[in-house]
Amino acid sequence: MVERTDAGQAPNPLGEVAALVDGGDMDCGSGLLLLITRAMRRLEPGQLLGVRSAEVSVVTDLPAWAELIGHDLVTEVAESPDGPWWFAVSKAGKPAQAATVFTPGERLPVGRRLWIYTNFDCNLACEYCCAESSPKAAARRFDADLATEVFREFTAQDGREVFFTGGEPFMHPDLGALVRAAGGLERTILTNGMIFGRGARRETLEHLDRDVVLQISLDSATPELHDRQRGAGSWNRAVDGITLARSLGFRVRVAATLYDEDPKGVEALHRRLDDAGIAMPDRIIRPVAHEGFADKGVHVSLEGLEPEPTLTADGAWWHPVAVTDPYMRIADAPLPLSEVFGVVRDTLAVQDAAAQSGREVFRCA
Incomplete structure (x- = not known):
């Protein structure tokens, strides 16, 4: 070897x-x-x-x-x-050191949470996308049969949470099957909220179990910043997506990704989310990682990034923000999970x- x-x-x-x-x-x-x-x-x-x-x-x-x-x-x-x-x-x-592992702080136990990149193509090309997703990106779709094997092993190892991300997950034609394969686990789909309002994607949304959480991206209280970072018109469609998802009975988290946490901008976003009825625990404000398309942001490294094992169609990675970084690759295939978690x-x-x-x-x- x-x-x-x-x-x-x-x-x-x-x-x-x-x-x-x-x-x-x-x-x-x-x-x-x-x-x-x-x-x-x-x-x-x-x-x-x-x-x-x-x-x-x-x-x-x-x-x-x-x-x-x-x-x-x-x-x-x-x-x-x-x-x-x-x-x-x-x-x-x-x-x-096998029997004595020092655990600093409140580190999430390895094996409790798993991230899945459902695909890498996206309807947007956000300027800071850590995964380098865009309409031109290769889809690299996660296969539904592979997902079944992954979640069987994950459940057997006492896994609890799975996060589906991309790309835009609702561009995966079998997203519903992927999510169903994780039944019994805590499931969250990260989405820009823009494309599930009609057609087959609307059907996928409506057929999801209502214990599935939708985490929708909204970077600012008004369109200016969000549209500058994600594309013209994306803010209005994201707001419409939040409204639709909540009207169908889904729990919605709202996530903002910011280069600089401008206090006034953050305060304005919180006020808007107050008005929208989004609970404080369902609000996430995170910095841009200097990965993928981003030409600046927070530096990430093995020593400074708590592991959140992440699977793609072609491998396993230390953390979801680092799937374009070859130095953060754990394995060349998503299975077996025992090896992925063991390396971590x-x-x-x-x-x-x-x-x-x-x-x-x-x-x-």
Whole structure:
């Protein structure tokens, strides 16, 4: 098995290893930690994981990672004084931190919540879309049969909540089947609220169970900001969508995405939502993540982003805002969930052990 993030074909000076990860110039604060965690989970105790890296911080961080977990660093070889560097790490029989995981704050237990990207095409091309969705985007639709398998495993592992997002989920022709497959779980659909008012999409909406929550995007109290960020006329149609969904008996959450939380703008939005009868717990104001289409916003990284495992038709990711970031990819397929959640738990265990010991092994340049 060879896992690569770099196409380099340098000769392996380590000898025979069970798996080889080529991390290119990634550091342990980004994609390398996920790669080596995933690869190590697939090995038997005593087998060797080979790691190649061109990032100088890994010379310090990878031995610290091995020590924290209880693995043995067997070999370290430098191709030159300036790298790249090669490491061989022997998998421990029992990870040292497996029984004692430090949990800071109120972290949501891994496996309780799951995100599904139903599709990536959208009727809008919002300027800050973290998923790079638009009318021109490839649909990459999540298959209904795959969803059935996912939710069967998710329920068996005591999962509770599922969030359907996109793209615009109501552009998926089998959205109803996807949502039904998650029956018995707490279900929320994230939507711009613009296209479910008529035709087949209206039928999909009306046939949804009324315990399904609709989270509709509304960025401002008046059209100016919302339309500037999402497209002309989108504010009025979103407001109409909120009104329609509530008239049909759905619980509606309203989510605003803002570059800068202008106090006056936020206050005005709250007043409008007061008038609309949207309860305070059903209001979400969130910053723009510097991902996808956004050319500015909050920087996200493995070390600063609490995990919310996210599935797409072609893989699994650390968090829904990071599905265009190859460094945040957990797996190359959405199943098995046991591996997806296992990689997340193992990564958190290392982060928590590092926090307890005062080490810094996850630097993001």
